[in-house]
Amino acid sequence: xxxxxxxxxxxxxxxxxxxxxxxxxxxxxxxxxxxxxxxxxxxxxxxxxxxxxxxxxxxxxxxxxxxxxxxxxxxxxxxxxxxxxxxxxxxxxxxxxxxxxxxxxxxxxxxxxxxxxxxxxxx
Numbered sequence: 001x002x003x004x005x006x007x008x009x010x011x012x013x014x015x016x017x018x019x020x021x022x023x024x025x026x027x028x029x030x031x032x033x034x035x036x037x038x039x040x041x042x043x044x045x046x047x048x049x050x051x052x053x054x055x056x057x058x059x060x061x062x063x064x065x066x067x068x069x070x071x072x073x074x075x076x077x078x079x080x081x082x083x084x085x086x087x088x089x090x091x092x093x094x095x096x097x098x099x100x101x102x103x104x105x106x107x108x109x110x111x112x113x114x115x116x117x118x119x120x121x122x123x
Contacts, residue, residue: 022075022076022097022098023097024039024046024078024095024097024102025039025040025041025046026038026039026121026122026123027039027051027121027122027123028048028102028119028120028121028122029119029120029122030117030118030119031117031118031119031120032117033054034053034054034057034060035050035052035053035054035057035060036050036051036052036122037049037050037051037119038051042067044069045067045068045069046067046068046070047065047066047067047068048065048066048068049063049064049065049066050062050063050064050065064084064086065084065085065086066082066083066084067082067083067084067085068080068081068082068083068093069081069082069083070082070093070095076096076097076098077094077095077096077097078093078094078095078096078097079092079093079094079095080093081093082106089108091106091107091108092106092107092108092111093105093106093107099121100120100121101118101119101120101121102118102119102120102121103116103117103118103119104116104117104119105117
């Protein structure tokens, strides 16, 4: 399995309450239909927690969490880092939100290995 899949499976984002930032808090469904996450504040960061995983999806489970330290770059765009405590891995993270659509992009190995995932708001 691609090492990027777990991070983007849970992905998503930092304090949407910041002025001018698109709201990323809430429930999101991954484009492949295999996962749903809830994004909400956790301390000074945001956490994306798997709220549903399609049965048979490997290496993912409900309750897996991604801790995101991100800040707005521009209207609807965020960047920063994400930490996956289940896998003890950190990633460079960019997020773009446009209405009820979101794209997350996680990178490792100094940005050489990246994967983007599309999401749809479901709440």
